[in-house]
Amino acid sequence: MSAPHKPLPGWADVALIPLINVAAAFIISGLVVLAIGENPIEAVKLLVGGALGNLEGIGFTLYYATSFIFTGLAVALCFHAGLFNIGVDGQAYIAGLGAALVGLYLPLPGYSQAIVAILAAALFGAAFAAIPGYLQAKRDSHIVITTIMFNYIASALMGYLLVNVLRRPRQMNPETQTFPHGGTIPQLHELLKPFGVEWPVTPLNLSFFLSLIAAFVVWLLIWRTRLGYEIRAVGVNPTAAVYGGVSPARITIVSTLLSGALAGGLAVNVILGEEHRLVLEFTAGFGFVGIAVALMGRAHPVGIVLAAILFGVLYQGGAELAFDKPKISRDMIVVIQGLVVLFAGALEHMFRRPVAALLARRVSQPPI
Amino acid sequence: MEIFDSLVVIFASAIRLGVPLILACIAGLWSERSGVVDIGLEGKMLTGAFAAAVVATFTGSAWAGLLAGVTASVAVSLIHGYASIDQRANQIVSGTAINMVADGMTALIGNAIWSQGGRTPQLPDSALFQPISLPFEAALAPVPILGPIYSHLISHHDLITYFAFAIAPLTYWALYSTRFGLRLRAVGENPAAVDTAGLSVRGLRYGAVMICGVLVGLSGVYLSLAQAAYFQPHMSAGKGFIALAALVFAKWRPWPALATCLLFGFLDALSIRMQGAVIPGLGEVPVQAIQALPYVMTVVLLAGFIGKAIPPKASGVPYVKER
Structure with missing residues (x-):
């Protein structure tokens, strides 16, 4: 094996390689569609049409994207500290409990109801992430394993609470009653109505703007603050960070806390923005989509927002596609998601060597 | 006597639920002992189960199904091996990718072929691994205590179960x-x-990864061709992750791995049995508490409160040959 990677020009590193990686994932997805006997080009047309072809589709696309921005940021923040938080799904699930407890039992005046519910979601998500974070920092328990375990613990705990404790009386479904004190996040069509704008009824709500603010704050935090510098230092080289006076244990705990709070954004979007009650398994695996989003967006907030919108298109368009072409079920989106993780994450350097060789050859050719 | 009978029933079901865990756990043990962390056990189990069900459906042969299940799982293992060993990838990311692709792909293809939401058709008994009766089962049956133990716990399992215990x-x-x-x-x-x-x-790491593929593939074959008679999307239902927990709990050692998987299988059997049951003095035990127990136990162990689980030193670390 020669030196792992020849240096690439900056543009190739930032744009070309990620594009090739994602293209590989989509080409293979196209081959899969072909293999099950459908036309991939037609499928893409239906998918994009369903997601972006009308305002209703766009509303749903951005609603999904909101969830993915939050979970993508949660995963990415831990990436910067060199940690792999697989527990975003469970943290978001518990965050939903925080939001629901406020919605069910804590009547507050006016807007403060929603704000306290949002804070409660962030707090519960952070607290649930703090345990694996603390165990990693102080007891050296591998955070990947503990967060996987915590996903299942969250699932069991919420299952118990929803079936036995919080369930609406005289109701079979494991879900709470609709939050009696309001405190929900307004949806876009409600907001635009007073201005005479007819936006179709979609679950898109103000959380979308909250997620964009969160993305900006994460960018500020990581690249413009002392804490962010320390997080990156620990992520790159914990030993060197210690020499710089940074405590990796503290950074580990702080990063997981912030990550869990960001995971709470998924609960804010789904529970406070759309469902207005707590339902079983509302996270729907979106915490794991965050892994694909963070990898595809290369852990940068701008990349994450773009990747989240792409996944929003896939989820919304995929639902429409499955309706028109029952053979291409919604599982196709999970396949694409996995392939993106494979090519943009695990095999991210696979195309680097050939591309470097190709570029080097072109540069070294003497101009005639 | 009634307690004894129900105990035998619970233990028998613990064995049935423990078998896929044992195979997957030992599979992970091979991989991780060689330094390749494998959180993709779940996805490979699902792949094995699916390939086995599909081929058994078309050929009507359990053995052809087994071969297909194991081959498919090994193929997926090789992708993980290529990423982990040759590409020096983050092995957690690679495992996550495998879990996602397997979860989506099996459901997608199953649905595309049979249009039953991803479920494959019910297999006839001849395409399944049937329980086999060991000698003297009938003769021992009337003997108290020993009879039920022999016929329910020792005899009357399928070949994959005996292999798992071996x-x-x-x-x-x-x-x-x-x-x-x-x-x-x-x-x-x-x-x-x-x-x-x-x-x-x-070479050594590829060898380990392939052994892992064979064993975890078998656990998948067991799911679709012995425990059930069809494939159903997501049918591994987190067993790959419980096996991973068992591996940590057993501190990456074979005998404790066997014991832990049987314990986790027993807890699973108990949680099914305890549904709605009331224990005097305690009241109704929530099923979810028993279901969460393997995970809680593993976290407590990882936290170092009861002994210390130390993984193989180089696990998860790609090897870069010095030049």
Whole structure:
């Protein structure tokens, strides 16, 4: 094996390689569609049409994207500290409990109801992430394993609470009653109505703007603050960070806390923005989509927002596609998601060597 | 006597629920002992289950199904191996990718072929691994205590179950008493030393990853061709992750792995049995509490409160040969 990677020009590193990686994932997805006997080009047309072809589709696309921005940021923040938080799904699930407890039992005046519910979601998500974070920092328990375990613990705990404790009386479904004190996040069509704008009824709500603010704050935090510098230092080289006076244990705990709070954004979007009650398994695996989003967006907030919108298109368009072409079920989106993780994450350097060789050859050719 | 009977029933179901865990756990043990972390057990189990069900459906042969299930799982293992060993990828990311692709792909293809939401058709008994009766089952049946134990716990299981119980001692022997095992353990602790001795780190790790693929593939075959008679999307239902928990709980050792998987299988059987049951003095035990117990136990162990689980030193670390 020669030196792992020849240096690439900056543009190739930032744009070309990620594009090739994602293209590989989509080409293979196209081959899969072909293999099950459908036309991939037609499928893409239906998918994009369903997601972006009308305002209703766009509303749903951005609603999904909101969830993915939050979970993508949660995963990415831990990436910067060199940690792999697989527990975003469970943290978001518990965050939903925080939001629901406020919605069910804590009547507050006016807007403060929603704000306290949002804070409660962030707090519960952070607290649930703090345990694996603390165990990693102080007891050296591998955070990947503990967060996987915590996903299942969250699932069991919420299952118990929803079936036995919080369930609406005289109701079979494991879900709470609709939050009696309001405190929900307004949806876009409600907001635009007073201005005479007819936006179709979609679950898109103000959380979308909250997620964009969160993305900006994460960018500020990581690249413009002392804490962010320390997080990156620990992520790159914990030993060197210690020499710089940074405590990796503290950074580990702080990063997981912030990550869990960001995971709470998924609960804010789904529970406070759309469902207005707590339902079983509302996270729907979106915490794991965050892994694909963070990898595809290369852990940068701008990349994450773009990747989240792409996944929003896939989820919304995929639902429409499955309706028109029952053979291409919604599982196709999970396949694409996995392939993106494979090519943009695990095999991210696979195309680097050939591309470097190709570029080097072109540069070294003497101009005639 | 009634308690004894229900105990036998619970233990028998613990064995049935423990078998896929044992196979997947020992599979993970091989991989991780060589230094390749594998959180993709779940996805490979699902792949194995699906391939086995599809081929058994078309050929009507359980053995053809087994071969297909194991082959498919090994193929997926090789992708993980290529990413982990040759591409020096983050092994957690690679495992996550495998879990996602397997979860989506099996459901997608199953649905595309049979249009039953991803479920494959019910298989006839001839395409399944049937329980086999060991000698003297009928003769021993009337004997109290011994009879039910023999006929329910020892006899009357399928071949994969017996193989699963044999695999722990076999692995123990291979890892601790053969040259290959010594080298494999060394490569998971200190690959540079193995390299210096003139052995191929890459070859050993690929070997381990393939053994892992065979075993976890078998656990999938067990799910679709022995426990059930069809494939259903997401049918592994987190068993790959419980096996991973068991591996940590057993501190990466074969005999404790067998014991832990049986314990987790027992907890699973108990949680099914305890549904709605009331314990005097305690009231109704929430099923979810029993279901969460394996995970809680593993976290507590990982936290170092009861002993310490120390993974192989080089696990998860790609080996870069010095030049």
